[in-house]
Amino acid sequence: MTEDLSKFNAAQAALEYVKDGMVVGLGTGSTSAHFVRQLGERVRQGLRVKGVPTSEATRNLAEQVGVPLLEISQVTAIDLDVDGADEVDSAFRLIKGGGGALLREKIVAAASKRMVVIADESKWVETLGAFPLPVEVTRFGFALTQTRVGEALRTSGCAGGEVVLRISGKANEPVITDGGNYILDAHAERIPDPEALAVALKNIAGVVEHGLFIGLSQVVILGKAKGADVKQI
Numbered sequence: 370m371t372e373d374l375s376k377f378n379a380a381q382a383a384l385e386y387v388k389d390g391m392v393v394g395l396g397t398g399s400t401s402a403h404f405v406r407q408l409g410e411r412v413r414q415g416l417r418v419k420g421v422p423t424s425e426a427t428r429n430l431a432e433q434v435g436v437p438l439l440e441i442s443q444v445t446a447i448d449l450d451v452d453g454a455d456e457v458d459s460a461f462r463l464i465k466g467g468g469g470a471l472l473r474e475k476i477v478a479a480a481s482k483r484m485v486v487i488a489d490e491s492k493w494v495e496t497l498g499a500f501p502l503p504v505e506v507t508r509f510g511f512a513l514t515q516t517r518v519g520e521a522l523r524t525s526g527c528a529g530g531e532v533v534l535r536i537s538g539k540a541n542e543p544v545i546t547d548g549g550n551y552i553l554d555a556h557a558e559r560i561p562d563p564e565a566l567a568v569a570l571k572n573i574a575g576v577v578e579h580g581l582f583i584g585l586s587q588v589v590i591l592g593k594a595k596g597a598d599v600k601q602i
Contacts, residue, residue, distance in 0.1 A: 371594050373399075375489035379592030380404035382599060383451045383487050386588070389417050392444055394477040395431055396452025397424040397470035400487050400592075404451050409434025421447055423477050424470040425547050441476065450481035454488045455500045455580075457589055461486070461602055462563050466503030466580030469535075469546050475578055478585045490591040490598065497563055498527060501554035503535075503580040504570060508543075511551050514575030521569035522557050529558035550577050 380403035387393060387408065395405055405420075405427060412418065412435055420436045421444060422428040431438055452474055456464040463486060465471050478484050506514045511534070519532045535544040535552040543551050560566055563581050570579040591598045 372489050372491070374594055375592035376400040376487070377403045377592065378595070378597045379487040379489065379590045380407055382590045382592070382597040383485050384408065384411060386449055386451070386483070386485050387411070387416070387418060391448040392419050392421060392439065392446070394447045394450030394452065394481050395420045395422045395427050395436070396450070396474060397427050398453040398468040400453035400489070401427065401451065402430055404487060405430050405436060406434050409436050412436055421477055423452065423473040424468070444480070447477060447481040448483070450478050450484045451487060452478065452484065454486050454492055454582075456494050456497050457486055457488060457492055458494055458497055461586045461589055462497060463582035463586060464497050464500050464502055464580050465582050466505070466552070467500065469503070469544055469552055471503050471580045472505050472546065472548050472550070472578040475582060478582060483588065484586040485588040485590060486586045487590045487592065490593055493591055496559055496561070498557040498560035501556050502560070504553045504555055505546055505548070505550045505577040505579070506553055507575050507577060508549075508551050510575050511553070514573060515553055517573045518553055518555055518570065518576070521566065521573060522555055525566040525569050526561045527557035527559060527566065529556045531556040548577070
């Protein structure tokens with residue numbers, strides 16, 4: 370209950386950054402879902418915005434609560450992106466992708482003039498890596514890619530190196546992203562140099578995108594049981 374209230378409070382604080390007429394990126398995950406629901410309430414009260422969803426789950430929720438949507442192909446820029454994070458450090462570097470939408474989330478974040486990260490305060494960490502780093506990969510040759518991702522963790526100085534294919538608990542089959550790819554969860558344990566790891570992962574054939582979001586967010590809102598703590602670069 371306390372964690373869910375913290376997420377709600379973070380989402381509520383993010384509404385202050387939404388202005389009439391904006392195109393808004395809509396993130397994926399439980400905290401982002403709170404934001405989409407609250408944005409829908411503001412739309413019903415007269416706020417004029419258009420949303421760009423980062424996943425089919427977010428699209429479905431936005432349609433349910435009445436947020437008008439645009440396809441990513443219909444926009445040349447996004448005014449504001451509001452999305453969650455699995456981890457965030459003091460340099461506003463993020464690990465994202467626990468919900469499986471990291472590729473679309475990064476495309477939207479990179480196209481946005483400002484990215485606001487919303488999370489409960491437990492997501493604020495001193496060093497990234499305790500949360501497994503999601504890496505979206507092509508299905509073709511994924512086992513080879515999996516080996517090379519493990520090598521990238523080790524050469525980048527990470528404390529761990531285990532890389533596992535994400536499996537759906539319900540179907541007991543590999544998770545397929547909205548883009549038709551697999552997700553590898555890289556158990557780095559501790560990432561001493563996120564920038565170096567990001568470069569190493571991008572250089573691996575078969576890696577579509579990784580969950581390190583670096584240099585994209587300008588505002589981090591950490592929800593608490595009462596209110597929220599707003600941090601800005």
